[in-house]
C-alpha cells in the first residue's frame with residue numbers, strides 16, 4: 805500500500821512525476837501538495853486516519869522538473885522503449901551496452917549507452933558497432949524533457965484517467 809504509485813500533477817495540472825504513497829503522504833502532510841483523488845481508502849496511524857492518495861497536485865509550480873534525468877538502467881530501457889537498439893527486439897531481457905566500449909574509454913552518458921538484448925551484446929562484445937558490423941537503430945540521446953514522458957511504460961490507474969485524458973488507453 806505504501807509503495808503504490810501516485811500520480812503527481814504540477815500546479816498547472818501537468819503530470820510531473822509518479823511517486824509512492826509514502827512520499828505523497830509526506831508532501832500532503834507538509835502542505836506541499838493537495839489531494840485530488842483518493843481511490844484507495846484510508847490508512848490509520850496512531851494519531852489520525854490518512855486518506856491514501858492516488859492523485860496529488862503540488863501547491864507550487866515546479867519549473868523544468870525534467871531537465872536532469874539521472875542515467876540509470878531503468879531510464880535507458882524506458883527511453884529505448886524496452887527495445888534492443890541493434891536488432892529491434894522488444895524484450896524484458898535487456899542489458900546496457902556502451903556504444904563505444906568502456907575499454908576504449910567510451911563515456912557513461914545518454915549519448916553512449918543503449919539497450920541491447922543479450923545475444924546482440926554478446927556478439928558486439930568489447931567492440932564499436934563499426935568494428936562489430938552492427939548498426940544502431942537510432943542515435944542515442946538524452947530523453948527530451950517532455951512532461952508526459954513520466955507516463956511512458958506505466959500502468960495507468962483508473963483514478964488517474966480523468967487527469968490525463970489524452971493518454972492512449974490501448
Ligand SMILES: [Zn+2]
Nearest residue numbers: 888891921924
Ligand atoms: Zn538485439
